[in-house]
Amino acid sequence: MTRFLRLLAVFLLFAAPLRAQEGFEAVVAGLAGGFAAQAEAVERLGALGDPRAVPILRALSEGRLQKSPEGALAIDGRDALTGAPAPTATEAIRINNRVRGALRGAFGRLELASASDAERAAAAAGLFRARSPENIQILEDALGREANPGVRATMERALAASRLAAPDAGVRRQGILMLGGTASPEARGLLLEARTASPDLAPEIDAAVAAIDQRLQLRRVAETAFQGLSLGSVLLLAALGLAVTFGVMGVINMAHGEMVMLGAYTTVVVQEAFRGIPWLFPWALPLSVPAAFLVTAAVGAGLERGLIRHLYGRPLETLLMTFGVGMILQQAVRLAFGAQNREVISPAWMQGVITLPGGVEVTQNRLWIIIFSLLVLGLTVAAIRFTRFGLEMRAVVQNRRIASTMGIRTGRVDAMTFAFGSGIAGMAGVALSQIDNVSPNLGTGYIIDSFMVVVFGGVGSLAGTMIGAFTLGLVNKLLEPWAGAVLAKIAVLVGIMLFIQRRPKGLFALKGRAAEQ
Amino acid sequence: MSGVLYLDGVSVVFDGFKALNNLSMIIEPGELRAIIGPNGAGKTTMMDIITGKTRPTAGTVQFADHDLTRLDEAAIANLGIGRKFQKPTVFDALTVFENLELALKAPRDPWSCLRWVLGADYQRRIEATMAEIGLADRAHDRAAILSHGQRQWLEIGMLLMQEPQLLLVDEPVAGMTDQETEHTAALLRRIAGQRSVVVVEHDLEFVRALGAKVTVMCEGTVLSEGSIDHVQNDQRVIEVYLGR
Amino acid sequence: MSATTITPAPRIQGGTILRGLLLAGLAILAMLPVLNRLPPESVLYVSDFVVAVSGKWICYGILALAIDLAWGYAGILSLGHGAFFALGGYAMGMHLMRLIGPRGVYGHPVLPDFMVFLGYTELPWPWWGFSSFPYAMLMALLVPGALAGIVGWLAFRSRITGVYLSIITQAMTYALMLAFFRNDMGFGGNNGFTDFKELLGVPLNTAGARAALFYAALVALGVSLLLCRLVTQSKLGRVLVAVRDAESRVRFLGYNTTSVKLSVFVLSAMLAGLAGALYVPLIGIINPGEFSPGNSIEAVIWVAVGGRGTLVGALLGAFSVNALKTWLTSFAPDLWLFVLGGLFVAVTLFLPRGLVGLLRKGEGR
Secondary structure, X not given: OXXXXXXXXXXXXXXXXXXXXXXHHHHHHHHHOOHHHHHHHHHHHHHHOOOOHHHHHHHHHOOOEEEOOOOOEEEOOEEOOOOOEOOOOOEEOOOOHHHHHHHHHHHHHHHHOOOOHHHHHHHHHHHHHHOOOOHHHHHHHHHHHOOOHHHHHHHHHHHHHHHHOOOOHHHHHHHXXXXXXXXXXXHHHHHHHHHHHOHHHHHHHHHHHHHHHHHHHHHHHHHHHHHHHHHHHHHHHHHHHHHHHHHHOOOOOOOHXXXXXXXXXXXXXXXXHHOOOOOOHHHHHHHHHHHHHHHHHHHHHXXXXXXXXXXXXXXXXXXXHXXXXXXXXXXXXXXXXXXXXXXXXXXXHHOOEEEOOOOOEEEHHHHHHHHHHHHHHHHHXXXXXXXXXXXXXXXXXXXXXXXXXXXXXXXXXXXXXXXXXXXXXXXXXHHHOOOOOEOOOOOHHHHHHHHHHHHHHOOOOHHHHHHHHHHHXXXXXXXXXXXXXXXXXXXXXXXXHHHHHHOOOOOOOOOOHHHHO | OOOOEEEEEEEEEEOOEEEEEEEEEEEOOOOEEEEEOOOOOOHHHHHHHHHOXXXXXXXXXXXXXXEHHHOOHHXXXXXXXXXXXXXXXXXXXXXHHHHHHHHOOOOOOHHHHHHOOOOHHHHHHHHHHHHHOOOHHHOXXXXXXXXXXXXXXXXXXXXXXXXXOEEEEEOOOOOOOXXXXXXXXXXXXXXXXXXXXXXXXXXXXXXXXHOXXXXXXXXXXXXXXXXXXXXXXXXXXXXXXXXX | OOOOOOOOOOOOOOOHHHHHHHXXXXXXXXXXHHHHOOOOOOOOOOOHHHHHHHHHHHHHHHHHHHHHHHHHHOOXXXXXXXXXXXXXXXXXXXHHHHHHHHHOOOOOOOOOHHHHHOOOOOOOHHHOOOOOHHHHHHHHHHHHHHHHHHHHHHHHHOOOOHHHHHHHHHHHHHHHHHHHHOHHHOOOHHHOEXXXXXXXXXXXXXXXXXHHHHHHHHHHHHHHHHHHHHHHHOHHHHHHHHHHHHHHXXXXXXXXXXHHHHHHHHXXXXXXXXXXXXXHHHHOEEOHHHHOHHHHHHHHHHHHHHOOXXXXXXXXXXXXXXXXXXXXXXXXXXXXXXXXXXXHHHHHHHOOOHHHHHHHHHOOO
């Protein structure tokens, strides 16, 4: 059977254009005849599979196809075949129900044979809704030559739905089995409808519905998990820089959100700069990452050297001071770029939706941000573990005096650490520009969440920050369906407060003497 | 009225490091005890355990039949256990008088503090203590401007105001002149008559001046116990101090 | 119930200049509604705008006292006092809404307009009793107090201090803001409450009512100042300072610092609630924006500017920063945020003791 279909497909592929060249015009001429001749011509056009037939048939179905007394066909005053201006003395061609039926079939076939994946899928979706046993044959033919898995799935659903409407119980049973293999709420609805129509098949239908329900449930779980991971990755990005400045250095930087915001605006600037250079433009976003890192790292270094270092050992003052700095940065950006949102264009490779097996839909940009957040985490860990700078940083954190006697310039290390944390925040800004509005107060929304992640995960632990971010993201998204977005957020905040009761030092607490300093 | 301090099999583990290892010790009422030992022997951790700052991983800590491992710092202090820290901590923003007034044994709940009126007898007691610690003429100076030795004294004075049954004193003579050291030893000896006093000290001359029973700690446990002469001749103690 | 000691010590107090400044300021404030009644041609005439603005500042002054009591004395830097202020305001707002009665747009005898609009058929339970003024005033104190009690108890018993506490309180006001923005909370959603008609039987839009509200706020400020002074001059005040500087040492002295901090935090929250309750009828509106974390931290900076740890400083800061704000936003609104941000930086770096510290230095102390 499949072998035959494959042969048929090959045959159609090569033969159809040949036959079309031979007979297309002759067949079209048949449309000017009587109802019987029209119906035959329509069916033959459908079988020919020549896309030129589509506008003509559509005109016929809409009553816009006209014939001159000589039998020449015209659409809206132009010759139907050549497109040349047509004589005016023409009359509209009328059709009857038989011709209409033939037209539906022909459309289905023609569109199912279209070169565009989207059109074929749309045609199959149309036939799914039509649910007519007449389409069984057409769909079987189309499936035989279809190669695109996505379109195949739609066609199979349409075929199953069409079979469900067949008079023959055996065919209907086939349809039920096919629908039961999908994870489509529409298929579920069809099955429930069919249950009242054919009580004899109730057990099969129930089994099929149960199978669909299970698959839908699984998909929901998978989608929630993805959304949770996605939110978690955003939280991770926002919190990672803070995990360095607050977690490692103990400096509370309330302007952290503004560093994220500056990173997002760097993306805007880079994009504007590259707008005139077409070959470079698609690279604007990737190039924004180092640019944002450098810009925010420079701002961070300046902030640390100029202001924060004078307040070491006075965390509450540092908190207030950096809040003021954040205000100034926000207002400066507001005056420079305007208060309204700036648009950042996603490159083509970040747009669109991927459908995973099982029908789980995943937006590309969210997927990229998850990957990006893990990359940034990896880079951060690597920088702390394996570089000279990381070594000096850890030395200064553990014992400033001894580090300084070993010849480490602690002031420079402080500035670099703070610049590093700020730079990470800037890179987070590049990613967030893809999913959030780029406005001067972009950062305010993230600062509290970031602190919650760091405190929840355990101050000073990057692993804790990662696990904290993903846990909070998942919990938030799990709660959302029943609590709503705002209450879920509030519940998470309250949950963290209660959690801190049990473990005041977070998930990954430092223990012993080091923690008591 | 005074109670016995009783530690049995106390261990504390920080991230795999055993700060205290099966430590057992009994301090009798009215006893004066000196504890010595090298750095990291667990002396300060032992005080942390007794005062509720740190919870033991295992073991029993009792004072006058109260299980100290279940009480917080404030409750333990109210049982009559006072502590003087290694680094003198007095309240810089308050005067000498006010520091002592805060330490004075009196109801400590917020409402009582709000309604507190200093009676004449209390005033006399504070003045007597100030005389004892040599700060009578500094009553209304803020603690911030006192010298290091004066701060040590003020802290001891605060301990006295608490009227504790057990005093834990961590390196009281660090940074003191010889004369001050002598004065301190005399004061602690005098106090020990009515209360138990545990002194942690490095200065062996001072320990000798106290004339107390000595416990030598090492690696979180008791190495040797007895008179100063006894422990100074103990071979194990010599090894620990002089190295093998 | 005297709380003063017979200690002959000179208490650390604002100098004579400061005390004079405070009394003069309060006296001028007390004159404003009277001067407002003068004919507009008079040199001493004070416009409605000035009276309204100073009324607002008085409420801010109470809020600043509340923050100073917690932060300046006990070292509890709350970034969520705006929430207590707003809750007090909401309690008063609910009372004012109930008093509108059938005069609303929809004319419903009991339900406020927004409830009719949202299809409520009966009054939700949190609204019960708010038609009574004493009940509403009680709630304006008790609700912030209870919230501070719960949050404070959770935080203090697990020894959350310093910046952690600040962040937690900021998260608290942020969460409340999100909650109050929701329509189905039953508190008017993002529009909040407005269009109030009367209070205690007096229409709010009359000059007399405005003056009465002004004086009520001024009296409340005076009472709050005395109350704070009572606390800070008592032994409790000295315990607070001790807790601020060395909390663990206070614990080893046998004080339960959790209950000490909790009591002052609750008292402070109630004062903030009182400020909010007075603020709403003066301003004529309350909405969830009052919960915004920025408001709370702005109030903290008043105290920092004036000088924390002194009650005069808190008032001085609240008045001077708000005066600056009113003046600057009228002709250079874009500049204001730079100046406010700059204040945060300048005060923390150069003026840790605030204006009071500066004036004391001037006095040679």
